[in-house]
Amino acid sequence: MNRWLRRHVDAIYERVLSREISGAPTHVAVIQDGNRRYARRRGGDAHEGHRAGAKTTERVLEWCQEVGVEELTLYAFSTENFERPPEEREQLFDLLCEKLREFADADRVHENEVRIRAIGDVERLPDRVQAAIDYADRRTGQYDQFVLNVALAYGGRTQLLEAARGVAADVDAGDLEPAAIDVETIENRLYEQPVRDVDLIIRTGGDERTSNFLPWHANGNEAAVFFCTPYWPEFSKADFLRAVRTYEHREESWRRTRARRALALLGALGESDLPEARSVVERFRDSLPSAERPTEEDLREPELEGTEPVAD
Known part of the structure; x- marks a missing residue:
């Protein structure tokens, strides 16, 4: 591949990578x-x-x-x-x-x-x-x-x-x-x-x-x-952008892993006294595939039996 074509291909690749980077x-x-x-x-x-x-x-x-x-x-x-x-x-x-x-x-x-x-x-x-x-x-x-x-x-x-x-x-x-x-x-x-x-x-x-x-x-x-x-x-700049993309993919994987662990903990124990796990799921819920993503109702803390909401 001649030098001009190589530079042209690299420039296109850089633009593609730049569009893929969100953070x-x-x-x-x-x-x-x-x-x-x-x-x-x-x-x-x-x-x-x-x-x-x-x-x-x-x-x-x-x-x-x-x-x-x-x-x-x-x-x-x-x-x-x-x-x-x-x-x-x-x-x-x-x-x-x-x-x-x-x-x-x-x-x-x-x-x-x-x-x-x-x-x-x-x-x-x-x-x-x-x-x-x-x-x-x-x-x-x-x-x-x-x-x-x-x-x-x-x-x-x-x-x-x-x-x-x-x-x-x-x-x-x-x-x-x-x-x-x-x-x-x-x-x-x-x-x-x-x-x-x-x-x-x-x-x-x-x-x-x-x-x-x-x-x-x-x-x-x-x-x-x-x-x-x-x-x-x-x-090159393309190498640098690939490195940043590696970071993003790893960050996304880390968020999904934390959310899945917290969901598993909530599902296994079903307790109302796991605020940290519930907080993790709320923070990283959007990183989960839609099929695994809990609803707002799923994450709502259960009310204690025999209690009534306090009126303002």
């Missing part, structure tokens, strides 16, 4: 895999692949805003990446500095009020990268319409371990009661600022694993996961 995930997290393999396939070095991938990152940011995503987290540099060859590592650091400053100064970032921040053990990064992170934070710190998290020197297990150590230290010092430890206690120690639960994880490059990425916010929220074969520089 976007709030928080999308992306594992940008395949930059180096993309470069090798084209006879280039790793730096060329990373630079090509940076262009995809810019496009994905725009696509997220188009469909209504409110937070995007990019897995840009993991703790394992410190083991890469020094030359490749330094070139990647230079690119991160360049792009952080470029994004922080971009008109579209300020027009759309995008907050840029880094998550991870940033103190392990070179001073120049830390300076670029601080610059982006100062330039966009007042915004809250869209959040762009850049995961740098990031390891999910490490983040959880440090949070657990902080909680243990507070308990040992008598500043925190064990019975008072809850979800918020851990979340407040993971990052300096709140991170929303992850609704959708996207991984490019063909590997089907989530690589220890945002385990608290993704696994805890049972995030949908979309694996695809294109390398990150090749990731």
Whole structure:
């Protein structure tokens, strides 16, 4: 298929996918895999692949805003990446500095009020990268319409371990009661600022694993996961829309499952003291096939025997 025809077919496919999407995930997290393999396939070095991938990152940011995503987290540099060859590592650091400053100064970032921040053990990064992170934070710190998290020197297990150590230290010092430890206690120690639960994880490059990425916010929220074969520089808008559609289908399935479980509970027990189950059915009733959908009468709480309605 020639290039013109390929672009024409892709454009039609994008329009079809766009019409099928009715609701976007709030928080999308992306594992940008395949930059180096993309470069090798084209006879280039790793730096060329990373630079090509940076262009995809810019496009994905725009696509997220188009469909209504409110937070995007990019897995840009993991703790394992410190083991890469020094030359490749330094070139990647230079690119991160360049792009952080470029994004922080971009008109579209300020027009759309995008907050840029880094998550991870940033103190392990070179001073120049830390300076670029601080610059982006100062330039966009007042915004809250869209959040762009850049995961740098990031390891999910490490983040959880440090949070657990902080909680243990507070308990040992008598500043925190064990019975008072809850979800918020851990979340407040993971990052300096709140991170929303992850609704959708996207991984490019063909590997089907989530690589220890945002385990608290993704696994805890049972995030949908979309694996695809294109390398990150090749990731297209059609791929992105397919990922969003995967999230929607998973969300619809989750709603149907919850409604069916609640209906089964009501049917099995027939009790009037199951308000939570009844509430679940009422919330998700429209997600059920019409043949399974209960009526308003079915969901009405039974009146206690021997009682009369109280007149106003």
